[in-house]
Amino acid sequence: MASVTVAAASMLLSGGYRSLRLTAAARALGISPSAIIKHYNNHVPSRCYRSSHNSNTILAVETNSSTIDAANLTATSSSESYQNYDRLLPCPSHKSPPRIEHLVVSEEGSVLEFICKALDLPPLYVSDLIQFGAVHYALVCPKPPPNATEEQIRTFKEVTDPSVLQKRTSIKGKTVREAQKTFRITSVDQFVEPGMYIRVHVHPKRFPRCYEIDWRSRIIAVAESYVVLDKPAGTSVGGTTDNIEESCATFATRALGFTTPLMTTHQIDNCTEGCVVLARTKEYCSVFHGKIREKKVKKLYLALAASPLPTGIITHYMRPYNMAPRLISEDFIKGWPLCQLEVMECRRVPWPTTFIQGKYCVEDCGWPSQDYAYECTINLLTGRTHQIRAQFAAYKAPLIGDSMYMPAAIAEMANPGLNPFGKYKKDFSCENEKETAVINWVAQHGKEPSVAIGLQACQISWDDGEHFYNAGLPWWRSETA
Template sequence: MGSVAVTVASMLFSGVCRSLATPAVARSFRMSRAALRNHQNKNAPSWCCRSSYNSYTAIAAESEFSKTDAENLTATSSSNSLPKYDRLLPCPLHKTPPRVEHLVVSEGGPVLEHICKALELPPLYVTDLIQFGAVYYALVCPQPPPSATEEQIRVFKEVTEPSVLRQRASIKGKTVREAQKTFRVTHADQFVEPGTYLRVHVHPKRFPRCYEIDWRSRIISVAESYVVLDKPAGTSVGGTTDNIEESCATFATRALGLTAPLMTTHQIDNCTEGCVVLARTKEYCSVFHGKIREKKVKKLYLALASSPLPTGIITHYMRPINMAPRLISEDFIKGWLMCQLEIQECRKVPWPTPSIQDKYCVEDCGWPYQDFAYECKINLLTGRTHQIRAQFAACRAPLVGDSMYMPAAIGDMSNPGLNPFGKYKRDFSSESEKETAVVNWIAQHGKEPGVAIGLQACQISWDDDDHFYESGSPWWRC
């Protein structure tokens, strides 16, 4: 094998919109406007080649894309350097530019040794990455995308040649698709054989707020099979793809002094606070999932909206694409998912003071200043990702601090007809014209909030209220 490296597009390994960057060896991040536009609009990945370590080393970088990330990429490119790596803790207060590396092992040995050599990272840093759950492996490298060059396809074919794969005892009895399934690396001394694929999230998504919380005070109830937590905003329930360490489940486990880790049973957005149920056993995880499927779990939310809404049921239809922002339509569209919520109450409350907004890092999203907001109690009838946020924005009552959906609501109000699925949508002469309108509508949305928005899971109950729990006061009443 020659000393050729291939950039594997991050979109292969992720279901959300990602931005791309070039390898660490180049010591810079580059992104052309054309590549970024293709990536955002059509999920079209880009590839490049380089020489490295006499091995087939597939390299790429990915992150949840935002304007801030793009600025970070530009700043890093101008400095033509990457941070000096030491340890993952203490947690940095600033965001590090995204970096995810995709490797194919050329020589068997401990995973720690291979990553350190291939990426020029110190052993303690790589050990931390493994502890954070930021390193994955698969027995066989995934298939390159259609945009790959002839050289890249040649390299992929060479390392996945059937005659080569037949010699690997570890994949006997497995289909190639099965062998391409990824798993977390859990030990630094785990042996990886030649041909093994590795994905290394060198810059995991961080959650500094985890270290600011009195976690014991956030415990609502401890039962034999579960724990109910009043989740703080700006934290992840069970962790992210690249960070299972800085999560509610981990910190609640430590706060309670439990020997077995708590497990997630359901999710709420990182920027949302309130009731979540964590299972103490795998068995109860399955039990609670069953209750959710059977609609035996009831959730009530408090939403701090920027405009008033009438009480009653609101229905929309959500585009079935697992990517933010979530697009919804007022009219039925075949294949789209029904979203329903019931507004039980809507009352006028003071708009949060600047000091409260600063304390909870609530973002100024360009909404005109006003003295009052509107606190709505919501019975969530269907549980879709971003459902409340997207539906309220579609009703021109976006949640306070929602930097993703509020800018779009402002754009829709200033330019009726901008939303191709809204009340004032235009008739399109062709599918391409409509597709362009959809792309423009997506561009009206902002980035995901950093810490808090006006949304709290205020109540959760199941089994006809045999189990009933409430959270504390929402942040905007503090």
């Protein structure tokens, strides 16, 4: 069978667009498509083709690029008319522009073959995207966004017409809403049928810092049911919607030589470093989630702020809008969840040197140069996304390197009242005027930091201190200890 696979691969990959029919041809030869791809990955130099979108299958597109030129393509030689395709791994040195494709399946077959045909992508690249967790599906196409074209809306209506859905046995017993729920595709051989929705993150978000870390040295503790990791800044705990390969859970699993993948029990921001608990079993994952719900888990943070804060409890209310930046209000607003933290200590420390900031890719966000920063020890009383970052910025003490919240803090200091939810908020004559002010306030915020900010989850404990762990020195102290 091995020789047949090699011969088949050579025949299938010998030229042109025949490689896009790799899966179907493999089945015709009685060979597993994954076997062909494995051979393809290991032995055959792949080729890439310019993307030519098939408007009959694409429902909607969110893209800044109509080609796969950002997939790290380089000419093999001046004598060849095709190009080399460098794999998603190792991580490329450049950053690709965002590109997300939304597709509706037009004919049954394997997901690999469908995506290759629809987006004119090499099978090897699509296989890598599936390995990364960058391909998702739903049995029934979800409703198009407001900016969808007439053709896209027409396609949606055609594939979701009740008379069409009644004929699909795969969705019997499910409501349309249940069938529109998306799931990650995990196999190149997964069967797809007409009417199914496929979302492809053609350029996944990358985490190059994963390859720079000595992961074994970041392990704080290994217990029977869990592992405690000192997470590096610039990494994702459990991955993102489009990348589960380059994550702390994946790299810690490999560093420890475990055969069963570690699982996330809680999150901290990509730009935050410090203590993270990873479960070794599904059972303990559920147990730890329960401890968090029952407030049996205590977390302390170190924050490096640009200005001093008073000790004591700081209270805000966060807008219930699941998108950054997170807006907070000093006054109670109905429906806005409570945000509370306790500043236990605030001490003056040297401002990080240029060398240290460069080493950890800490961004210069426009704060005036000064000699000292302020290291605060924080007891996090409620665990909201971006809570510490947003609350410190609201107190005109943004975290060093926080390119999202520091620009807004600077803008508010220069123009008091710019924040419609702040201390010096203005009175609005109508709701439209306030909405405009909110939009303008959001625009004052910057982008998410690429690597590190002045924030560390320095300590985690649970069960009244029975389990108690500390992180190492924060990055801003690592060169001066």
